Amino acid sequence: MNNSQIATEFERLADLLEFQGANPFRIRAYRGGARVIRDSAEDIAVLARQDPGRLRQLDGIGKAVAEKCVDLVTTGEIPQLAELLQEIPASVLEILRVPGLGAKRAAMIYQHLGVDTLDALRLACESGQVRGLKGFGPKTEQTILDGLSLAAAAGQRIYWAQADELAAAIREHLSSCPSVTSLELAGSYRRGKETVGDLDILVVSESADEVMDRLAALAGCASVLLRGETKMSIRLDSGFQVDLRVVPAQSFGAALQYFTGSKEHNVAVRERARQRGLKVNEWGVFQVVDGQEDYLAGATEEEVYKALGLPCITPELRESREEFKWAEAGALPELVELCDIRGDLHMHTTATDGKASLEEMVSAARARGLEYIAITDHSKRVTMANGLDAARLRQQWSEIDRINRELRGEFTVLKGLECDILEKGGLDLPDDVLAEGDWVLASIHYGQKQSRAQITERLLEAVENPCIAAIAHPTGRLLNRRAPYELDVEALFQAVRAYGKILELNANPARLDLNDVYCAAAREQHIPIVINSDAHSVAGLDVMRYGVVQARRGGLTRNDVANARSWRELQEIVSPARDS
DNA sequence: GCCGTTTTCGGCCCGACTGTTTTCAGTCG
Structure with missing residues (x-):
């Protein structure tokens, strides 16, 4: 059972307790515990089995949550949750997801009308039963019906990269308002979270009405959900929600801080x-x-944090993890930036499944100001991608030798490979071939459903191989589509550290693998991270910036990022291990 | 249920908007 699964059980427990009208602080405690578990780089199930006392050392986990963790991993269920599910059907949890319907009203509808599924809820609304309940009316009934048809779309989070495009369009659209003097996007988008659930726009303007009218005219705006004096929400055709707040200049920093979140950071x-x-x-x-309340600060975020005796904390770090400890100790990391990146060590060409030739990738990388790249096409096992056998690989590598001679040191192209880690273990090409390369990545493409022990064993074997420099997309997850493979991350980290290897942060917006929590854990363990585009085209090189955002969320500095060094410096990290 | 440089008991963040209200509860972020 992985951390995410354990956290989900506690969230279900919190939902059902809320539905029951339990003590709100108790509910909050379970939600807090769930978050800590989800955010932990340590394997909670292993901890619960081997060293349950250490669970309680985690901030936000007390006696009760720790004991329930142990119950959950040893018996497969939390007794209290199982009891609750005897009383309340699990399907009511779906009702709680309907926008506009919270625990109180959901419980009311369940108790008085016996509604326990989404279908029954729709029927109850359509037949006018809901409006008869105390505190409900026709408007509320309609709000629930609207929420029902949106329930699926409303929960969908989009990739940060998609949110970034949308943000640019909205920024452009609103800046044409004459009265707008400041405009910033806040929320999880500003924190650089890998997926974004809605967009929060903050504006300073003399005329809120003008800005709101303008937002309502945004292309793709399907409906206005609410509109008050300072606040407005719209829904786009895609179901995606956009919130707007208009504030005076003296409140801009406070509002920006407030709406950037996270909720836990703000608490x-x-x-x-x-x-x-x-x-x-x-x-x-x-x-x-x-x-009496006297205004002290609020025009800028710096002012707000300063008033609390803190340096300004970068948005990417505002998750209530380590940032307050760092800030108090004056030890906030100076986060890596896109301009620090000097090389890109994972990309493909037309030799396998890329869209651009070797020469095109080289000139595109040079145009982007990089100093070096590695060409890392697939190995032969990846047949779908026309993976390279030893002969084709050597042919490509001699081509690279030729290009390097022509470049005369102005730019370096490394002889690389993304070598498949075979299903039964071992690498796809023999060591004597791999040894001729400059930079060999190893990664898993097949057998992703194997057991935790098998996957871990395959990865460890690759790490121990002296020809391998780094593990690419180490957990294999695809955001919104595919869970990470079962994997003993701690064992992998330990091996990577022992053998002086590197872990990749794959910058593809659908991967962003390693995630922020594992990046932070790697930093703590002094494991270098290489941020790679995994480009399959010239345009694919530009995803590097998404990887940098994720790295910043992990608290990585320039020193923690392998390809923020020159190739010569980077080799010093890799080479000693290869010789030993 | 969690937590402690005011506390091992008694607190626990704060405000906007809406609908159904005669003064406020519910929901959301």
């Missing part, structure tokens, strides 16, 4: 303010004396 910020006799909200930081 910690406001808690900190309370301890200092201050109050923080989206309008500013206030000194509270005898019920």
Whole structure:
């Protein structure tokens, strides 16, 4: 059972308790525990089995959650959750997902009308039964019906890269408003989260009405969900939601801080303010004396954090993980930037499944200001991609030798390969061939459904091979599509550290593999990360920036990123291990 | 249920908007 699965069980427990009207703080505690488990780089199931005492050392996990973890991994269920499911059908959890319907109203509908499925809910609304309940009316009934038809689309998160395109379009659309003096996008998009559930736009303007009218006229705006004096929400044709807030200039920083989140980070910020006799909200930081509130700060985020005795924390780090400890110790990492990246060590050409030739990739990489690249086409086992056998690989490598001679050191092309880790273990090409290369990646393409032990064993064998420099897309996950393979990440990290190897952060927006949590764990263990585009075309080289965003979320500095070094410096990391 | 440089008990972030209300609860972020 992996961390995500364990966390999901606690979230279900919290949902059902909320449905029952249990103590809100108890519910919050379970949700908090679920988040800590999900965010942990350690394997919680292993911890629960071998060293349950250490579970309680995790911030936000106390006696109750720790015990339930042990129950869950040893018996397969949390007893309290199983009991609740005896009383309440699991299908009501779907009702809680309907936008506009929270725990209170859902419970009301369940208790009075016996509604426990989405279909029954629709029928109850259509037959006008819902409006008869106390506190409900025709409008609420319609809101639920609208929410029902959106329930599927509403939960869908889009890739950060897609959100980035949308953000650019909205920015462009709204900047033409004469009254807009500042405009920023906040929320999980600004934090660089790998997927984004909605967009939050923050604007300073003398005329909220003008900005709201303009947003309503955005191409693809399907409906206006709500519109007040300072706040507006719209839904796009795709079902994606966009929220707008209009604030005065003196509140812009406070509002930006507030709407950038995360929720957990903000709770910690406001808690900190309370301890200092201050109050923080989206309008500013206030000194509270005898019920009187005096504005202290709020025009910029720097001001807001400064008022709380903190340096400004970069948005990517605002997840209530390590950032407050770092900030207090004056040890916030100076995060890696796109301009720090000097090489790209994973890309394909027309020799296998790429769309551009070797020469085209070289000149495109040079045009992007890189100093070196590795050509890493697939090996022969990846037949779908027309993978290279030893002869074709050597042919490509002699071609690379020729190109390097012509380049006269102005740019370096490395003889590379993305070597498949075979299903039964071992590498797809013999060591004597691999040894002739400059940079060999190893990665898994087949047998992804194998057991945790098998997958881990295959990866460890690759790490131990002296010809292998790095493991590409180490967990194999595809966002929104495919879960990571079962894998003992701790064992992999340990081996990578022992053999002086490198782990890839694949910058493809659908992969972003390693994720932020594992990047942070790698940094802590001094394992270098290489950020690669895995480009299959010239345009594919431009995804590098998505990888950099993910690396920043993991707290990586230039020093932590292998390809922020020159190729000569990078070789010093890899070579000693290859010789030993 | 969790937590502690005011606390091992008594707190636990804060505000906008909507609908169904005669003053506020529910939902959302």
